Amino acid sequence: MFPNKLLSSTMATISPLLSVKPTRGLVDEKIQIIVRNVPPRFPVTLHSLFHSEDKDYWEAFGHYTSDNRGTVTVSEHASVGGTYEGTEPMGLLWSMHPAPGSRTGLRLRKMNVLTPMVVHISVYSGHVTEGFSKQSPLATVDIERWYLAPGVRRIDIRDEEVKGTLFIPPGPGPFPGVLDLWGGGGGLVEYRSALLASHGFVSMALEYISTEKNRASNLHIKYFEKAFRIVQEHPLVMKDSVALFGLSLGTSITLHMAAYSKAVSPRCCVCVSGMTDTELNTNYIFKGGRILGGVIWKDIMLPIPTDPGLKVDMGRIKCPVILIVGEDDQNLAAVESAEDLTQMMRAAGNEHLLTTFRYPGAGHLIEPPYTPHVRASKFMVHQTGEKVTMLWGGYPKPHASAQEDSWEKILRFLQQHLYPSQDSVPKAKL
């Protein structure tokens, strides 16, 4: 009994040829999915399944109809239904959501970067919307998605109080460097640094808000200066080519350092989904020791203060800054803050240093591309130990586009500013 084959007097057995390339790719690499050898004009469902480190199942699916040759080419054909629609080559990855029956408030993050994410891509007969685990697919291909390219080294940094992980590309170097700062969620999040190292940057992921109960967080500027120095003084790093990369609270820290630090001076800054408040955000949230609402923090921060003493003086910034803003950011007042800081720079005469990319429909968590978007997820507020469901904002398709586009722009920005330019030569077209 072969339940996966359709047998009838008029139809032959269906044995599709499913190909997904590359079978082992970096997380930010595109995949090509082609189904061949199904009957012409035949309905099929393409399905992806991932079993996370936290033991949850994530899945996505798209409904297709084969063409006259019995082929479905995902980069050319449109999905007519499922977790994504339209011609979306990467839809099976970015539109993933927790499988029915899963725990709520999940967020997909790979904490162990030394192993890949293994995704099962399957093709089912007909347009299926549920019960995938109860049916047998016609064919399945497994693919690996890696944050780490071969040859990249991972090194634990436990230097006095600085806690982080350093990722070093293969080769003799020297390389540009990046200090990689995540947000108020805390902990040591390595995957973005691993991916940056896979693109030729020495990158250190830094922990500054501990998730352990008995460890103090360190929001003092000296801590970040020390961390920056660790990257800068590494023998394989070009000391004048070190950038700061921040998301959310990490952006506040980045701008703060770029404007005020006397000890370190980044070559350029990447600021994603952040604000410019000098009290480094956390004080806003815990004013009065109480969390307002708990879910949507954006509104607490508005209006943007007019008192310059409460914001980073953007006029003091001397290096290029790329600003990434999700217009549906529900966590921080990123849009208003972007407008405000632009005006500050305009008034100070250094606006030429700023490049801003705003993405309609994108939320707060603008991360490397092709991993699933979540509009809300569980969040531990470390200072109070309270677990809330945080609204991040954004909608799957525009958020996925924002991740894809902004990542490309960020890499290009870093390459442009961290490699010494040759003035006599036009910049390489990337």
Next chain:
Amino acid sequence: MTERAPSPLLLIHPSRGLIDEKFSVIVQHLPPFIEITLHALIHSDDGDLWEAFGHYVSDATGLVNVDSNASLGGTYDGLEPMGLLWSMRPVPGSRLGLRLRKKEVNTPVVVTISVYRGHMGQGFNEQTALASVVAERWYMAPGVRRLDITEAGVTGTLFLPSGPGPFPALLDLWGGGGGLVEYRSALLASHGFASLALEYMTPRTSGDSTSHVGNEYFEAAFTLLKQHPQVCGDRIAIVGLSFGASVALGMAVYSTVIQPRCLVCVSCSHVQPVKGSLSDVFADISKYVHNINTRYDEENRVIWRDLLLPIPTDPTKKVDMGKLPCPVLLIVGEDDQNWPATESAEDMKQMMEKAGNSHLLTTLSYPGTGHLIEPPYSPHVRVSNFMMTQTRQKILVLWGGDTAPHSHAQEDSWKKTITFLEEHLYRTTSVTSQSQL
């Protein structure tokens, strides 16, 4: 302290690929119009070092792209995106007669690709590269399963594709070198075919150090595949190289048990005592090994191609190709110095035309190509060590072929082999129509 010049950016995509996948190699952030050497290095499972290199000049933007820039010299030249892999050869000072074969298919071939300043031809390990990255090349796709087979008297390794199955299947036969060679089966499974790499030439499989397996051994292997729960029993083909291909032809014509859907025969001959067993074939060949028909080239390496020449007219000395019931893809290297592949192919064609079944025959013939036509992008060797299975004597055998045409033949024939197998094992077209290749 003066700042060191930055490392140029060297990008390989994909950094983890299958053995038969192409990759792109791009160098950025070089100074404009400078000479560089791209270098590839493999440290083989046997502990040998293999390398290849190409000479390039960066463009006005400081870029080198092997897809669009030609190599001006090195181990390969011209516009050759994959030259860094297929033109590899043992580094100077290596042992003689090496052949690069991956025994452990669960791990990748690790290639270090580097950029050096200037046009270098040697001394790579004494210079510091400008940049260096690592690429993995895999015979096994994720999800492919490897199973040891030691049942029904059969010794081999079965590779199953990922997914629920059942799958069309292949019996994978290598040549007179013997042993259990897994990598081609691992790669075929990565393309959707259940593939059984069969060990048949090693004395232990016959239980006797002097005799060889009989036809029943191959029939048992075929039956094992046919009955396997993850195999479509009516969609089994045989892929054979050299001696293995000759076995495939003999079985397909004379065995009542072995009924393959199609055959892929690489570098083969149909000349063999018919209705005999492997033992008989070997006995025949060993008669010739030391006789006047064994030639040696100017460096005293064995040329065996004349052993089966001239192609006999006596029908008892060759497989009756007119009785072949299934499509066959014949892959021939015109510079094959080991077997008379070209002469055999011509004779096979004539036999089939006379019998009226030549529509089953598709022949791919490649000039400048030798005997060892394998999956693409692994290094070509014109000569290598060969262990005579009966006498355990080690000799140097001339396989033939020139590196560039042989490598192009591997690339082209592999692609056509996969298409041919897909057509006959996956599609529902009639088996009597000629392959559309």
